[in-house]
Amino acid sequence: MSTTTPSAGPRAGSGPSLSTAQGVWLVAEREIGSKLRSKAFVISTAILLLGALALVIWAGFAASDESGAPVAVTSDASAYVEDVPGLDVTEVADRAEAEALVTEGTVDAAIIADPASPTGFTLIGESDVSSSLLLMLGQTPTVELLDPEATAWALAYIAAIGFGVVFLMAASLFGGTIAQSVVEEKQTRVVELLLSAIPVRTLLAGKVIGNTILAMAQILLLSAIAIIGLTVTGQTELLQGLGTPIAWFAVFFLFGFVLLASLFAAAASMVSRQEDIGSTTTPLTMLIMAPYFLVIFFFDNPVVLGIMSYVPFSAPIGMPMRIFLGEAQWWEPLLSLAILIATCIAAIWVGARIYENSLLRMGARVKLREALAG
CATH class of the missing domain: 3.40.190 (D-Maltodextrin-Binding Protein; domain 2)
Known part of the structure; x- marks a missing residue:
């Protein structure tokens, strides 16, 4: 049976007075600092970047050898x-x-x-x-x-794998990190100390922003590595074709990640043990994996890509692919981005409500209906 600690509302006023912006940045800085101090995170990031650089350079030289x-x-x-x-x-x-x-x-x-x-x-x-x-x-x-079409097919497949893998790895890694952080703070009761100084929603915003900064930094580093690798190996045709799609991918990934991060934090707040995280985050993990498999198997299918480009959870992959293939009209990325931003705002609202109503409930898993009702 779950137990409920008194609401965080009154507790927020008992600590030092912080503005919302100060509180958000304080939590974001804590999230960033904890990741950068983690040897596992630093080593895994270094391996990812070095592996990406080696792969790009090897593929380029192999293609031109x-x-x-x-x-x-x-x-x-x-x-x-x-x-x-x-x-x-x-x-x-x-x-x-x-x-x-x-x-x-x-x-x-x-x-x-x-x-x-x-x-x-x-x-x-x-x-x-x-x-x-x-x-x-x-x-x-x-x-x-x-057979000039074979080149276009090969480049499209490479782009599909690139967008799919980067989105899957970044969203899964940081989404899982947020979920573990939330549950760890509940288990150790650290969350009660945090909420004595800042409101619940400020804590959520700081976590999302901190991990978004780290995720976007990885995306920008991977983009830079791709540009350097393709330039060194003389693959200027592929580089020119990927410039605009990569820029749009970064924009779509930003809002798509905020959407997913908010939901991951909310889902994790519904449980009190690390072992139970999968029970609430599995649906979100499936939402991340589905676009990856779709773009790999249907990268040359205009109907599937068209649908993907307007579904918020797959738009960060689907729309850049259509831009790369030259199938998107000038207004389509803007419309898709508007839908994604609107969905992102709704997800933040829902996620914040679940997070606020579940964070201080210890014991058994909080049911979704209870989390939404408060």
Whole structure:
């Protein structure tokens, strides 16, 4: 049977007088400081950032590595590659045979004579031609792609994985951290000391803001790493295509995280033991995981992405993906963001009510109806 400690309202006035802003920042600073002093948090963040940097650089170099690149060359174009080092040349009779080898994957590209090209020859690739191969040739010939849509598909899949993984990891990590912090403070009775100085809603706001600052810092660092990695490896095409979507992702993630953080804190306040956190936060975890799996499996499905871009819990992934694919009209991100902000405000109100009515109740899990009723 749960027990209820007297409401926090009267207690808030018994301690030192703090303005709302001072109280919020005091709690936020405490949240940030506790995470930065945690070796587990610092080490996990460092591993995440180093892993992301290594992955981006490795993928970029792997995509552009043409050392000993196999190429098919027609007899009338052989003169153009005679003095080019690092090529594994296969001579073919005509263009049709060269294209067949490219399509089969036997060679990375084909070089054929072309009087209309400024360099006298044309470079043929399947879905793309790496910049390092062009550097080997020392010239910029006419380039033809047999299957240009394959490149767009691959880039879209990479973007889907990137947005999905970052959202899933950041929201899960910090959402779980908030939930554990709330329950830990209830178990140790620290919350009663905190509420003697500040109101309940100020405590909630400080927790949400503190963890939001940390989450956004990680997002900005990951974005910087992606930009640096893609620049170093010469993947300028992918970098240019990702610029605007990454900016929108950061904006959507900000409000989406505030929404989720408020609900995680509210859900955790309904229990009094660490072992019971999963019973109230599992639905929220599912809401975070669902957009990840949807964007991975349906990244090229305009109907699914369209629905995702207007559902608040999936909009931080769905809308940036549609912007990356060029499927969103100029007004759609603004409308989606407005829906997300409105939902965020509603979630904060509901979350604050649950948090306020459940935080000082110890013992058995507080039922949702009771938490909302007060």
